[in-house]
Amino acid sequence: MSARYRAAVDAAAIFSETDKSGIITYVNEQFCDISGYSAQELIGQNHRILNSGQHPPEFFIDMWKKVSRGQVWKGEICNRKKDGSLYWVESTIVPMYDDASQRVQKYVSIRFDVTEKRKFLETLQWQAEHDELTGLPNRFLLSKALDQAIVKAKSQPSTVAVGVLDLDGFKQINDRYGHEIGDRLLVAVADRLKHRMRIEDTVARLGGDEFVLILGVRDPKVLESALQRLLAALSAVYIIDGIGINISASIGVTLYPNDNENADTLLRHADQAMYKAKQSGRNCFHLFDVSKDKMDKSAFDTVIRVRQALHDGELCLHYQPKISLSSGAVIGFEALLRWQH
Numbered sequence: 001m002s003a004r005y006r007a008a009v010d011a012a013a014i015f016s017e018t019d020k021s022g023i024i025t026y027v028n029e030q031f032c033d034i035s036g037y038s039a040q041e042l043i044g045q046n047h048r049i050l051n052s053g054q055h056p057p058e059f060f061i062d063m064w065k066k067v068s069r070g071q072v073w074k075g076e077i078c079n080r081k082k083d084g085s086l087y088w089v090e091s092t093i094v095p096m097y098d099d100a101s102q103r104v105q106k107y108v109s110i111r112f113d114v115t116e117k118r119k120f121l122e123t124l125q126w127q128a129e130h131d132e133l134t135g136l137p138n139r140f141l142l143s144k145a146l147d148q149a150i151v152k153a154k155s156q157p158s159t160v161a162v163g164v165l166d167l168d169g170f171k172q173i174n175d176r177y178g179h180e181i182g183d184r185l186l187v188a189v190a191d192r193l194k195h196r197m198r199i200e201d202t203v204a205r206l207g208g209d210e211f212v213l214i215l216g217v218r219d220p221k222v223l224e225s226a227l228q229r230l231l232a233a234l235s236a237v238y239i240i241d242g243i244g245i246n247i248s249a250s251i252g253v254t255l256y257p258n259d260n261e262n263a264d265t266l267l268r269h270a271d272q273a274m275y276k277a278k279q280s281g282r283n284c285f286h287l288f289d290v291s292k293d294k295m296d297k298s299a300f301d302t303v304i305r306v307r308q309a310l311h312d313g314e315l316c317l318h319y320q321p322k323i324s325l326s327s328g329a330v331i332g333f334e335a336l337l338r339w340q341h
Contacts, residue, residue: 014112016109019106019107027043034113037049050079070095076091089111136203137202159218160216165251166209169248177243181240181245198216212270224285252286253286254270309341
C-alpha cells in the first residue's frame with residue numbers, strides 16, 4: 001500500500017495490517033486510541049488480544065475461512081479494550097496478494113467505530129420490548145416469551161402456568177393519593193414481582209395495574225404454595241413518601257397443556273380466572289377449570305342458537321290435547337315447542 005493511500009486511510013478509519021498467519025504488523029493511531037493499547041503492545045500479537053468473548057468460536061472460524069480463500073469479509077465485531085470495556089467496529093478485511101505468486105500475502109483491515117450506533121439501536125430495541133414505567137417486558141416481548149414457553153413445553157413435555165395478576169383497589173389509591181404515588185406503587189409492585197421470580201420465569205406488565213406471569217411448573221402443589229407466598233409478599237405494606245399503603249392482588253392461572261390453547265386464548269382464560277378470584281374475595285388465586293369452561297361454552301352456544309332460531313322463525317308452538325282414559329273427555333293441553341331445522 002502506498003504511503004499516500006495509507007495516510008488517507010489512517011485519517012479516516014481504524015486501520016491495521018496482519019500477515020497471512022494473522023499476526024499484527026501495523027496499526028494506526030486511531031486503532032491505538034480506541035483499543036487503549038500502544039502500537040508496541042499490539043504489533044506481533046494476533047487479534048485475540050482484543051477478544052471480547054461476545055462471539056462464538058464459529059464466528060471467527062467462518063471469517064478466517066472466507067479471507068483465507070481470498071474473499072473480502074464484512075461484518076460487525078465486538079472488541080475488548082485494554083481497560084476491559086467493550087466497543088463495536090464495522091470491519092472490512094481485504095486479502096492482499098503478492099504480485100509474483102498471486103497468493104495471499106497479508107490482510108488489510110479497515111474499521112469504523114459503531115459503538116454509539118449499537119447502543120442507540122439496543123436502546124430502541126429495549127424500548128420496543130419493555131414497559132417504560134416498570135422496566136418489565138411489555139405485551140410485545142410477553143407474546144414472544146409465551147410462544148417460546150409453549151414450544152419448549154411441547155418439545156420437552158412439561159407444564160407452563162400462565163397467570164394474570166391484577167391489583168385490588170388500585171383505582172381508589174390513585175384517586176386518593178394521585179397518579180405519581182400510583183405510578184411509584186406500580187414500580188414497587190414490579191420490583192417485588194421481579195425479585196420473587198426464578199431466572200427462567202417471566203413477569204410482564206400488560207398495562208394499568210395488570211401483570212402477567214409465565215412460570216414453569218414441576219408440581220401443581222408447589223405452584224399453589226408459590227402463589228400463596230407471592231400474594232403474601234405483595235400484600236405487605238408499601239412505604240412511599242412516608243405513606244404506608246396496603247394493597248393486595250388477585251391472580252388467575254391456567255395450565256398448559258391441560259388448557260391446550262394458543263397464547264392469546266391462554267391469556268384470556270387466565271384473565272377469566274382472575275375475575276373469579278376477585279369474586280371470591282380478592283387477595284387470592286383461582287385456577288382456570290377447563291371442563292367447566294367447556295360446559296359454559298356449550299350453554300352459551302345453545303343460547304345463541306335458540307336466539308337465532310327465534311329470529312329465523314324456526315320455533316313452532318303446538319298444542320296437544322290431554323284426554324282422560326276413563327271418560328274420553330279432553331281434560332287439558334300440553335304445549336310443545338318444536339325446532340324445525
